[in-house]
Amino acid sequence: MxxxxxxxxxxxxxxxxxxxxxxxxxxxxxxxxxAYSDLAVKKIFKLKKRPKTNPLIxxxxxxNDLKKDCVINEDFTKLYKKFSPGPITYILKLKKDSKIxxxxxxxxxxxxxxxxxxxxxxxxxxxxxxxxxxxSANISTRLSAVQTSDVREEFGSKxxxxxxxxxxxxxxxxxxxxxxxxxxxxxxxxxETSKIEKVLxxxxxxxxxxxxxxAPGQSNLHYSPGIPLEMNVKKPKKNQAFLLIKxxxxxxxxxxxxxxxxxxxxxxxxxxxxxxxxxNKGFKSIGVEKINxxxxxxxxxxxxxxxxxx
Ligand code: TXA
Ligand code: MG
Numbered sequence: 001m002x003x004x005x006x007x008x009x010x011x012x013x014x015x016x017x018x019x020x021x022x023x024x025x026x027x028x029x030x031x032x033x034x035a036y037s038d039l040a041v042k043k044i045f046k047l048k049k050r051p052k053t054n055p056l057i058x059x060x061x062x063x064n065d066l067k068k069d070c071v072i073n074e075d076f077t078k079l080y081k082k083f084s085p086g087p088i089t090y091i092l093k094l095k096k097d098s099k100i101x102x103x104x105x106x107x108x109x110x111x112x113x114x115x116x117x118x119x120x121x122x123x124x125x126x127x128x129x130x131x132x133x134x135x136s137a138n139i140s141t142r143l144s145a146v147q148t149s150d151v152r153e154e155f156g157s158k159x160x161x162x163x164x165x166x167x168x169x170x171x172x173x174x175x176x177x178x179x180x181x182x183x184x185x186x187x188x189x190x191x192e193t194s195k196i197e198k199v200l201x202x203x204x205x206x207x208x209x210x211x212x213x214x215a216p217g218q219s220n221l222h223y224s225p226g227i228p229l230e231m232n233v234k235k236p237k238k239n240q241a242f243l244l245i246k247x248x249x250x251x252x253x254x255x256x257x258x259x260x261x262x263x264x265x266x267x268x269x270x271x272x273x274x275x276x277x278x279x280n281k282g283f284k285s286i287g288v289e290k291i292n293x294x295x296x297x298x299x300x301x302x303x304x305x306x307x308x309x310x
Pocket of ligand 2 (some may be wrong): 135172
């Protein structure tokens with residue numbers, strides 16, 4: 001995707017007026033607004049229909065800006081050096097004098113922060129005098145958006161501008177790790193946890209399903225195409241879209257490939273697009289072939305499991 005300063009200028013104009021816009025990242029598209037403005041942040045919750053108890057991720061241009069708002073520690077420094085900018089989100093302690101809007105965290109004491117590697121988004125962030133709160137650009141509980149047309153499908157004319165950054169490189173959300181205490185993974189994502197453990201030189205804990213609904217973390221139904229979804233399907237039902245992970249001879253008309261060669265990164269990249277396509281073609285439900293629960297396959301299965309809660 002070519003970098004275009006006039007688009008960045010437009011994006012800046014909207015953001016400076018406290019308007020929400022769509023932004024590209026290497027994981028999924030975000031719905032962005034000035035994280036220091038209460039007015040702007042409240043618009044994100046409204047547009048996404050997101051419970052205000054569910055805090056937002058804030059995107060920074062660089063570590064010096066982050067240090068104004070958050071307390072960093074040794075684990076953070078190690079991971080930051082190795083993986084940022086990239087598909088990892090850190091939960092850190094908020095500083096008492098931070099300028100982050102109270103609505104971002106629902107008055108909580110920690111903040112989710114990320115440094116994106118997307119060239120165009122990075123350029124935009126570097127030209128702003130504030131960080132951007134940007135959760136995934138989808139209506140709450142629905143499929144994430146991986147290209148501008150998906151963002152448009154979610155919000156229609158309710159959002160004024162989408163900064164085009166092409167199709168997202170990974171197509172799946174960042175891995176979230178809480179570093180306010182012992183390192184704890186809150187959401188599986190693009191970055192494999194084994195790589196995180198290697199850099200920290202210790203085991204991490206997992207807290208993927210918090211008991212309290214809409215508490216920081218994840219609600220159970222999420223990433224849903226809006227129609228029933230079934231995992232580990234061997235043979236699809238009538239009117240069911242069938243998602244495959246490797247090429248095979250089939251005599252159904254209703255199949256879609258996540259990958260033809262069992263490549264899990266490719267499947268992750270195609271996941272939301274294929275789910276969206278199956279839904280839009282009018283199928284009544286979706287069946288997905290068994291996906292290996294290794295590497296990024298674990299993150300894919302995590303999303304499918306939540307999507308199947310409908
Ligand atoms: O790849 C990504 O992370 C994308 C791109 C746009 O950056 N963003 C994204 O944001 O997936 P969102 O809002 O859809 O998911 C963020 C998750 C939510 O489940 C939220 O509950 C959790 O992060 N979260 C945010 N702040 C938190 C906090 N202070 N403590 C614990 N969890 C938090
Ligand atoms: Mg989301």
